[in-house]
Amino acid sequence: MGRRRKGLKIxxxxxxxxPVGLSSNAALQKVRRALNAHKAGHTGTLDPLASGLLPLCFGDATKFSADLLHAEKEYETTIRFGVKTTTGDAEGEVVSEREPTFDYKTFSEVLENFRGEIEQVPPMYSALKKDGVPLYKLARKGEEIERKPRKVVISTLDVLDFNPPEATLVVRCSKGTYIRVLGEDIGEALGCGAHLKSLRRTAVGDLRNSESVTLADFEAMSEEERLKVLLLPDRLLSTLVRIDLDEAQTERFSHGGKVFVDESGPEEKVRVYGIRPDGERFLMGVGRLESNQELIPERLCAFAAE
Known part of the structure; x- marks a missing residue:
């Protein structure tokens, strides 16, 4: 039996x-196989019924995938009012139907209550766990447990289209926001119930879906074309302050040593670039910049010590 190929260092x-209908992990594995990449990961799951932006990380970029878990997300969602389902989306069974009677003025007034910091009760159909068991598995058995409300922030809630009994919204929100719950809560506030008809993620932090490639297009590319699609790992860190080190600092930092720089923090996460003997700048990793101008390594790229 031959040895299994480990893949390339990408x-x-x-x-x-x-696309709709594919889990985040299944999408990751398809792209990973197309690249023949050894190490891969994603930056947080996107529901199978949702489409849109899914940043996939390979090699050293996986070291920084957790930074996007805390980033704001942006979605376009179409809400169907008057019909409530078991799952809060179009996949669930209908549990109630009420005729929507609101006008645009009432709709706009209700939306105002969902902007800023709000509380949400996580849905039973979620990956949250109770005693190690995902809630969605309990929900499928007909079980329901108490969930504590969580605070989330809705920074953008704009109307793209209003065509009762449906409306399409743009939502920009904090980590941990459930758009299905948002749609359901808006429906309850309007007195008719609601569920999500569609959901599409359009941004993660400052990454936009307009920069993305479809799975079909990616799989149809040549090996050379696929590699050209790859963005540099520091694209995940573009919102962080940049610190450039000199040669002596580069040497010390690459071995996990702290250095002193001209900038100061307070305890601010930064992206750190070293310099090679030929003058080329390269990403070394992420550090923490203290108020005393001390820069402490947190996560280094594998090639930082080369």
Whole structure:
């Protein structure tokens, strides 16, 4: 029996436009196989019924995937009012139907209550766990447990289209926001119930779906074309302050040593670039910049010590 190939050492990011019906992990594995990449990961799951931006990380980029878990997300969603389902989306069974009677003025007034910091009760159909068991598995058995409300922030809630009994919204929100719950809560506030008809993620942090590639297009590319699609790992860190080190600092930092720089923090996460003997700048990793101008390594790229 021959040894299994481990794949190639590939470092970079693919911004994938995930299709509806595919899990985030299944999408990742398809792109990973197409690249023949050894190490891969994604930056947080996107529901199978949702489409849109799914940043996929390969090699050293996986070291920074967690940074996007805390980033704001942006979605376009179409809400169907008057019909409530078990799952809060179009996949669930209908549990109630009420005729929507609101006008645009009432709709706009209700939306105002969902902007800013709000509380949400996580849905039973979610990956949250109770005693190690995902809630969605309990929900499928007809079980329901108490869930504590969580605070989330809705920074953008704009109307793209209003065509009762449906409306399409743009939502930009904090980590942990459930758009299905948002749609259901808006429906309850309007007195008719609601569920999500569709959901599409359009941004993660400052990454936009307009920069993405579809799975079909990616799989149809040549090997050379696929590699050109890869973005550099530091694309995940573009919102962080940049610190450039000199040669002596580069040497010390690459071995995990702290250095002193001209900038100061307070305890601010930064992206750190070293310099090679030929003058080329390269990403070393992420550090923490203290108020005393001390820069402490947190996560280094594998090639930082080369």
């Amino acid at each position: 470092d970079g990011v693919v911004l994938l436009d995930k």
